[in-house]
Amino acid sequence: MTQHDSILIIDFGSQVTQLIARRVREAGVYCEIHPFQSAEAAYRKMKPKGVILSGGPASVTEDFSPRAPQLIFDEKLPIFGICYGEQTMAEQLGGKVEAGHHREFGRAFLEVQKPTKLFDGVWEPGTRHQVWMSHGDRVTRLPEGFEVVATSDNAPYAAIADESRNYYAVQFHPEVVHTPDGAKLIQNFVHKIAGAKSDWTMSAYRQEMIAKIRAQVGRGKVICGLSGGVDSSVAAVLIHEAIGDQLTCVFVDHGLMRQNEATEVVDLFRGHYNIPLVHVDASDLFLGQLAGVTDPETKRKTIGRLFIEVFEKEAKAIGGAEFLAQGTLYPDVIESVSFTGGPSVTIKSHHNVGGLPERMNMKLVEPLRELFKDEVRALGRELGLPDSFVGRHPFPGPGLAIRIPGEITREKLDILRKADAIYLDEIRKAGLYDIIWQAFAVLLPVRTVGVMGDGRTYDHVCALRAVTSVDGMTADFYPFDMNFLGRAATRIINEVRGINRVVYDVTSKPPGTIEWE
Ligand SMILES: Nc1ncnc2c1ncn2[C@@H]1O[C@H](COP(=O)(O)OP(=O)(O)OP(=O)(O)O)[C@@H](O)[C@H]1O
Ligand SMILES: O=c1[nH]c(=O)c2[nH+]cn([C@@H]3O[C@H](COP(=O)(O)O)[C@@H](O)[C@H]3O)c2[nH]1
Ligand SMILES: NC(=O)CC[C@H](N)C(=O)O
Numbered sequence: 477m478t479q480h481d482s483i484l485i486i487d488f489g490s491q492v493t494q495l496i497a498r499r500v501r502e503a504g505v506y507c508e509i510h511p512f513q514s515a516e517a518a519y520r521k522m523k524p525k526g527v528i529l530s531g532g533p534a535s536v537t538e539d540f541s542p543r544a545p546q547l548i549f550d551e552k553l554p555i556f557g558i559c560y561g562e563q564t565m566a567e568q569l570g571g572k573v574e575a576g577h578h579r580e581f582g583r584a585f586l587e588v589q590k591p592t593k594l595f596d597g598v599w600e601p602g603t604r605h606q607v608w609m610s611h612g613d614r615v616t617r618l619p620e621g622f623e624v625v626a627t628s629d630n631a632p633y634a635a636i637a638d639e640s641r642n643y644y645a646v647q648f649h650p651e652v653v654h655t656p657d658g659a660k661l662i663q664n665f666v667h668k669i670a671g672a673k674s675d676w677t678m679s680a681y682r683q684e685m686i687a688k689i690r691a692q693v694g695r696g697k698v699i700c701g702l703s704g705g706v707d708s709s710v711a712a713v714l715i716h717e718a719i720g721d722q723l724t725c726v727f728v729d730h731g732l733m734r735q736n737e738a739t740e741v742v743d744l745f746r747g748h749y750n751i752p753l754v755h756v757d758a759s760d761l762f763l764g765q766l767a768g769v770t771d772p773e774t775k776r777k778t779i780g781r782l783f784i785e786v787f788e789k790e791a792k793a794i795g796g797a798e799f800l801a802q803g804t805l806y807p808d809v810i811e812s813v814s815f816t817g818g819p820s821v822t823i824k825s826h827h828n829v830g831g832l833p834e835r836m837n838m839k840l841v842e843p844l845r846e847l848f849k850d851e852v853r854a855l856g857r858e859l860g861l862p863d864s865f866v867g868r869h870p871f872p873g874p875g876l877a878i879r880i881p882g883e884i885t886r887e888k889l890d891i892l893r894k895a896d897a898i899y900l901d902e903i904r905k906a907g908l909y910d911i912i913w914q915a916f917a918v919l920l921p922v923r924t925v926g927v928m929g930d931g932r933t934y935d936h937v938c939a940l941r942a943v944t945s946v947d948g949m950t951a952d953f954y955p956f957d958m959n960f961l962g963r964a965a966t967r968i969i970n971e972v973r974g975i976n977r978v979v980y981d982v983t984s985k986p987p988g989t990i991e992w993e
């Protein structure tokens with residue numbers, strides 16, 4: 477891979493470290509997040525132009541709290557510390573931090589005291605700006621060479637700088653949208669202070685990945701599970717561009733797809749691409765094994781196992797394949813090494829084909845593992861994928877199975893497909909599809925009494941869900957206007973036999989999850 481100018485982000489476990497990476501990438505600069513424990517090795521490998529230290533839950537006043545590797549100071553790199561990053565920087569360079577009695581959470585106002593390269597073209601001395609804070613500790617003595625460049629009511633050292641060494645640190649979080657000018661400060665750091673060039677473009681990425689895939693795969697054969705979702709479609713098209721017909725895609729119709737989805741995905745794909753695509757109708761297999769299953773985890777595990785069976789069979793049918801392509805994204809990679817990980821509980825076993833390669837003895841091809849979802853979409857556009865693929869809402873691997881709490885039957889699947897199609901149709905007509913991150917209908921295992929045409933009905937309840945999100949990790953319910961909801965509900969009840977009541981889900985994540993199971 478050609479060497480890009482890059483920024484190393486050292487993670488101390490903040491909930492929003494990924495946002496720092498997004499802001500740096502938006503500035504056109506390649507970056508990687510590494511936990512503080514392995515940051516030194518990452519530094520040696522990456523040779524970054526600058527380092528950003530993230531926030532984190534620990535307190536530098538505690539024994540054995542995390543520190544940045546001494547190497548980054550010895551190497552005289554430009555450094556930008558954020559929150560915990562400011563605190564550990566201050567401590568490591570000879571200043572002092574105290575566990576504060578002045579906690580600040582949420583919105584705060586910053587008073588700019590002095591001009592700095594960090595504020596260049598963004599903030600003038602003497603002006604006030606909204607920032608977002610989330611801290612209990614604070615810096616109480618500056619290390620030598622530093623001066624205060626901005627203050628807030630509860631953080632006299634809200635922004636500090638040692639311009640001669642290119643060291644900058646802030647107590648607030650510039651990476652979140654609640655700091656409206658934060659992205660510009662991060663841009664100033666990566667461009668004006670660290671001097672990194674904006675060479676992180678999807679067209680460069682495409683060329684590099686093609687070379688990399690060719691080098692990895694050689695004359696080998698690759699199979700790729702194609703769902704019609706953004707990630708697997710982009711991965712398939714990119715790999716095909718690299719190795720042509722050494723790639724075979726497999727679309728598994730498990731009978732849990734939305735209305736017309738199987739034909740649409742297969743037609744659209746075959747219509748646009750000359751990529752060998754096997755369409756497996758496995759609905760009898762999946763629905764048969766799911767009969768009588770009501771427990772959400774058992775459903776998910778059954779589906780995961782059957783996916784493996786089907787892939788194994790298809791790989792054999794093409795005479796074996798040495799490689800399995802997956803649309804793994806950067807957030808998946810980070811989560812699996814996350815510093816905050818600890819003994820976390822399993823909320824739900826997300827279906828993915830992660831278990832496949834070991835069982836099938838295959839090597840992984842993961843051309844998207846350095847990208848965020850929005851970058852995958854940009855790469856998809858760069859590759860000329862139609863909007864019908866690139867702009868699609870995510871759809872879970874287990875499909876409608878996890879949108880029918882309780883037992884799954886063909887009849888319930890039919891009812892849900894119709895309701896879901898009407899709901900999405902109304903969303904498109906209202907021009908909301910691209911604003912909403914994900915929307916779908918859920919068929920509840922509850923029947924209620926209604927009256928239609930003077931007759932009594934006793935039918936299912938349908939719940940509608942729509943969320944806004946950035947990456948699916950957290951989400952808010954979408955605040956539809958009541959007229960919209962009324963319109964969608966009326967159409968569903970009138971047009972779908974089997975549903976006589978519609979409700980709207982107003983739960984955010986957390987505490988809810990996006991899917992119901
Ligand atoms: N019906 C399917 N047939 C074949 N492979 C599938 C199917 N459903 C899921 N997969 C595989 O599982 C992977 C994970 O699914 P996931 O839904 O996370 O990604 P996606 O469908 O590619 O994109 P999106 O998240 O936008 O839906 C896919 O990339 C694909 O390889
Ligand atoms: O490929 C997938 N396999 C799964 O098993 C799965 N479960 C949930 N999802 C999708 O992930 C996002 C977050 O969902 P949850 O808040 O319900 O965990 C949402 O976008 C969900 O649709 C899945 N995707
Ligand atoms: N968000 C943070 O980085 C918090 C840092 C530190 N834990 C504090 O409370 O001050």
Ligand SMILES: [Mg+2]
Pocket residue numbers: 703705870871872873
């Ligand atoms: Mg999907």
